[in-house]
Amino acid sequence: AKAKSKGNVAGGLTLESVRDSLIRQEDTIVFSLIERARFPANAPAYDPSYFSDPGACGSLVEFVVKQTEAIQAKAGRYENPEENPFFPDNLPPSQAPPHKFPRLLHPAGMSVNLNKIIWDVYFNKLLPLFVAPGDDGNYASTAAHDLECLQALSRRIHYGKLVAEVKFRGERKDYEPAIRARGKRTLMNLLTNKKVEEAVKRRVAKKAMTFGQEVKLGNDTVGSKGKFKVDPDIVSRLYGEWVIPLTKDVEVEYLLRRLD
Numbered sequence: 181a182k183a184k185s186k187g188n189v190a191g192g193l194t195l196e197s198v199r200d201s202l203i204r205q206e207d208t209i210v211f212s213l214i215e216r217a218r219f220p221a222n223a224p225a226y227d228p229s230y231f232s233d234p235g236a237c238g239s240l241v242e243f244v245v246k247q248t249e250a251i252q253a254k255a256g257r258y259e260n261p262e263e264n265p266f267f268p269d270n271l272p273p274s275q276a277p278p279h280k281f282p283r284l285l286h287p288a289g290m291s292v293n294l295n296k297i298i299w300d301v302y303f304n305k306l307l308p309l310f311v312a313p314g315d316d317g318n319y320a321s322t323a324a325h326d327l328e329c330l331q332a333l334s335r336r337i338h339y340g341k342l343v344a345e346v347k348f349r350g351e352r353k354d355y356e357p358a359i360r361a362r363g364k365r366t367l368m369n370l371l372t373n374k375k376v377e378e379a380v381k382r383r384v385a386k387k388a389m390t391f392g393q394e395v396k397l398g399n400d401t402v403g404s405k406g407k408f409k410v411d412p413d414i415v416s417r418l419y420g421e422w423v424i425p426l427t428k429d430v431e432v433e434y435l436l437r438r439l440d
């Protein structure tokens with residue numbers, strides 16, 4: 181049986197504390213989806229022919245993400261290893277005084293960045309599932325909310341590095357041989373916990389119902405009959421089909437670099 185790696189490992193990091201953070205991040209993801217759903221599809225925001233930033237090609241949403249990431253890089257956002265930019269090339273250096281973030285990750289694994297996949301999944305698979313068709317002209321606000329969703333999803337998925345580090349430290353004798361053998365399937369089996377995954381999918385659907393309910397005065401309760409701001413089944417599907425599998429991919433990619 182798998183040893184429950186609840187033992188306290190370096191830096192106060194435990195599987196329990198990491199899982200608690202993932203649970204708290206569910207709130208941020210659900211609320212960011214609810215806020216994006218305030219706007220319709222607003223297709224021009226994604227159309228490179230609608231808006232062009234002089235000297236750069238790309239859509240309005242790419243412009244907003246690149247420019248926002250540049251400002252946040254100067255403010256020190258990416259000094260935190262939990263934050264991974266969508267456009268890492270040519271990001272300006274931090275202008276903020278250095279902050280000592282706990283050094284918990286193995287340096288070789290820190291570079292794992294699946295944001296290109298996350299970008300594609302978000303815009304091409306997820307967005308059409310939960311926003312209404314239409315165009316209200318609020319393309320800049322729409323792009324700002326897309327970025328909130330992208331950053332929340334990216335932070336959650338790349339948290340897989342911390343999960344992998346805790347699991348590695350807790351069960352080194354199991355992980356090392358699989359890493360040396362480059363056994364991706366073995367690593368995936370070692371790190372998978374179906375019970376936790378099922379609980380995650382059920383809880384995020386419940387949060388979508390709770391946070392996304394229409395609150396009326398009077399004594400009506402959170403009824404399943406009401407309409408929710410984002411379909412709870414779509415949130416559960418987002419986790420089941422993309423967030424959890426991508427988190428596990430991050431865990432595997434991090435572990436493959438753990439002995440470098």
Ligand SMILES: C=C(O[C@@H]1C=C(C(=O)O)C=C[C@H]1O)C(=O)O
Pocket residue numbers: 199343371372373374376377380423424425427428
């Ligand atoms: C994050 C973990 O690793 C895996 C990924 C999970 C997820 O993305 O929710 C849940 C359980 C595991 O299969 C974990 O064990 O908590």
